[in-house]
Amino acid sequence: MSKIVTVKKQRAFLKWAGGKFNLVEAITGHLPAADVLVEPFVGAGSVFLNTDYSRYLLNDINADLIHLYQFLQTRPAQLIADARMFFTEGHNDKASYLAIRQQFNQTTDPYLRSLQFLYLNRHCYNGLCRYNQSGLFNVPFGSYKKPYFPEAELEAFAEKATRATFVCLDYQQLFAQLPTGAAVYCDPPYVPLSKTASFTSYAKNSFNLDDQADLASLSEQATLSGHNVLISNHDTSWTRKIYQGAELHSIQVGRSISQKGSTRGKVAELFALYRSRK
Secondary structure: OOOOOOOOOOOOOOOOOOOOHHHHHHHOOOOOOOOOOEEOOOOOOOHHHHHOOOOEEEEEEOHHHHHHHHHHHHEEEHHHHHHHOOOOOOOOOOHHHHHHHHHHHOOOHHHHHHHHHHHHHHEEEEEOOOOOOOOEEEOOOOOOOOOOOOOOEEEEEEHHHEEEEOOOOOOOHHHOOOOOOOOEOOOOOOOOOOOOOEEEEEEEOOOOHHHHHHHHHHHHHHHHOEEEEEEEEEOOHHHHHHHHOOOEEEEEEEEEOOHHHHHHEEEEEEEEEEOOOO
16 A cells, blocks of 8 residues: 655656656655556656555556557567667767657557657657657757666666556546556646646647546546545646645746746646545
8 A cells, every 4th residue: 555755766767848756755745545556647657666556557648658668568678678779879960860750750660669769758859759730759859969878767667567557548538447446646738837838749639728627527526436636737726726626735846937047947836636535
């Protein structure tokens, strides 16, 4: 029934916008104990890596991400060895990057896409994960001097993955099949902080405000079946309204809220906890 943060924090092997490495302690402070932790929006997996549940059900709508996790779970040594070959000086230039990005967008082979997805994540601009409306990865080259090959982080993920089941569903489908007595942590794409801000869609279908409200409703319904659900999001008047059925806790988090360094500062983070009513 444990949910304890690991003694030494483990970093994810992927760069990830909105990653939760720096918020793990705050998140686990609100996560209930359970036999299984379910994450409908697993992302880079920082919460998974830094908690100690017996089992994990980890989901994401991004099929490339889930395939990478599944191959790392079942063929760790092969995937790490094959991925390492992409992290050479000869692959670290714009022409090579664009060629691999084009191959990634053209192939349907899930294993090759997994290797290329890891390469793109570590070589693209700011580690962004973005697809256009046609489902094509379109992030430009990052121009890093020597991109880091996260071998130790890949190995740590593979070891922890022996406790996990990885699935690629939409969040409604996952909520419809929650394991008995599960604790659920939801880290959806955050609501915009202003009317001029917008979501960065990392899967083909964006997560809109209707989805935000629907997730809150599903979370409240899940409590009737004995589940505890924790959601994190920006602390705004709108999120406080849709999460009014939950216990709300707010903290200040240092974050860049735009591409301009002058606008970096503290942002209010909201945790909404829906407690089991069974």
